[in-house]
Amino acid sequence: MSFLRSLSPLRAWRDLRRFLALRKPHEIGFMVISFAVTGTILFALYKDAAIPPTYKRDVLYVESWPLSRTDREIIDQQKADLIAEKKRAAELRARQLKRQAEFKRLDDRLERLGI
Incomplete structure (x- = not known):
């Protein structure tokens, strides 16, 4: 159970902020672009799967x-x-x-x- 005690959303948020603070601006820009491309592909796959059978x-x-x-x-x-x-x-x-x-x-x- 000690593993679950070490998990904290607040600590995870602080760790993410610290990680992003050390990144250069172009790295964050590429990260945002990669998230957008991945999200677009997943959204397209979701919409394509929602077509009702004919x-x-x-x-x-x-x-x-x-x-x-x-x-x-x-x-x-x-x-x-x-x-x-x-x-x-x-x-x-x-x-x-x-x-x-x-x-x-x-x-x-x-x-x-x-x-």
């Missing part, structure tokens, strides 16, 4: 069907499911094409800048 979580419900279903009922259900699946696939493809167009515009802008 996917939609679908709940999958398992349906229970009676054993007495006829083949006609099964085929009708499969046709209805196929239509819904094609609609979902078309929506997904439209989103993919939209995203691809966004990246294409970005690539074109970068090409004009020579990057």
